[in-house]
Amino acid sequence: MTDTTPASGPRADMIRNRRLLLTAATEAFAEGGVDVSMSEIAQRAGLAKGTVFRHFASKDDLLAAIMLQLLGRLTDLAARLLEADDAGTALRDFMTAGVEALAADQAFCDVIGRPSLQHAEVRDAIGRLGDVVEDLTVRAKERGAVRADVTGTDVMLLLGGIHQTAAPLLDTDPLLWQRYLELTLDGLRDSGARTLPHPPPVRLRLSAPSTPS
Incomplete structure (x- = not known):
């Protein structure tokens, strides 16, 4: 037995x-x-x-482990949403979940730029998330749900931008981010969109830390 x-x-x-x-x-x-x-x-x-x-061994190691958990959850969600019938709603649902996660977790934005981001696993996890978000965005563009000149990197950077816009008032108005998310989603729609004045940023991939010479 x-x-x-x-x-x-x-x-x-x-x-x-x-x-x-x-x-x-x-x-x-x-x-x-x-x-x-x-x-x-x-x-x-x-x-x-x-x-x-x-x-x-350090607080940065602990922060890295927590970041890996959150990045993994967002990547899994984005991968599941790739199977959704409505590509525009799928991208919207991902962005909603992403900003909601940031609004609920003060440390996630605080940690940007810390040594924990120099962990190879964290860099790789950000790269994997970027790849899936790019696929979500391309799929939404192919369906005409968002403007043709938006990229997955734009989407990932906008998540932080939406949160930072609402952050000063989140203590007293914790759902304020929903207002700025909706304004952003309106800007992503293709209908009547003007040509953007600047090319898209490069893919959001963190380089390995440089070694002292």
């Missing part, structure tokens, strides 16, 4: 502790941004501070 008893012992404890840490850190960073201390995260998780550092 095959033993179906759940795994136990040190390995099971490590898996459990890592899950507790990621959950606690995700909640803490979402509420307080990246200045939340590792001690507070350990306390939220009900673990010793030393346990945090056994799993994550």
